[in-house]
Amino acid sequence: MTVETEITAPGPQGALAGTLTLPDAGLADDMPVLLIVPGSGPTDRDGNSPLGVTAAPYALLAKALAERGIPSVRIDKRGMFGSAEAVSDPNDVTIAGYGDDLLAWAENIRDSLPGTSGPRCVIPLGHSEGGLVALAVMDRLAASCGLVLAGAPGRPIADVMRQQFRDNPANAPLAEAAETALRSLERGERLNASTLPAALQLIFSPQVQGFLIDVFSHDPARLIADLQVPVLVVQGGRDVQVPEDDARILADAAPQADLAILPEVNHVLKTVPSDGLPENIATYSDPDLPIAPEVVEAVADFVTRIRPSAGPDGSP
Structure with missing residues (x-):
């Protein structure tokens, strides 16, 4: 079981909206919080889009991780959905502006979920283009003790x-x-x-x-090379939007990164048993299909190894 709460953080002109998902058994004092950063276009906090995606990958991932004791916050992008009042024009945005919003969310998490042994650490989980947003803000995100990239580009977009x-x-x-x-x-x-x-x-x-x-001006491989925190790169072998090579570019650029190639996982983090494109695309509109267990396992194993007192390589 999980507990979900609607929360907000301050945006440029109005509130940013998101959902906090907590384990039903409560939150361990030293457990980091995942901040799920949505991908490109009109993608909402659940991972859905009016352009035809109703798979709800972020909502499913948040609940599956909470069942493993890991809390998360998933968010609506500025100018869209619950964050519509944050800016007047959702198209008048930049990667740095999205990064400002992650800073606001990290501050919200630190204030509302303090740890007893020190400030609660935040681990961005950037999916697709959200991975670029997370990479671009990491040098400003003092609250972070790690980074997860899922189906993220390794080259300029x-x-x-x-x-x-x-x-x-x-x-x-x-x-x-x-x-x-x-x-x-x-x-x-x-x-x-x-x-x-x-x-x-x-x-x-x-x-x-x-x-x-x-x-187009941002190079993910350059950004990841400068990171001093543990990184997990998760990539589906059946991702038809971002190829496996991009994950390898990211991992090669950051020697401290862990690379998890999941052969039967696609871009919306669902299991696809064959290489057939119609079967793959069908998962984009299936919210009843669970999140791929391998994704949950890889992320959960990574997060539970991270502690606020960890060094740059994740060791105590």
């Missing part, structure tokens, strides 16, 4: 998008236009989206170009 376009043969007619758009935004230059093929106009719409320019 523009390079991940390039591969996504290349890997789908149906995108061949769009390849040249997509590359032109990506190169323009990488240079920090906006483009006229109306000149692009219709299938690309939403991806590169004027409203999101400012954010894309910002997000």
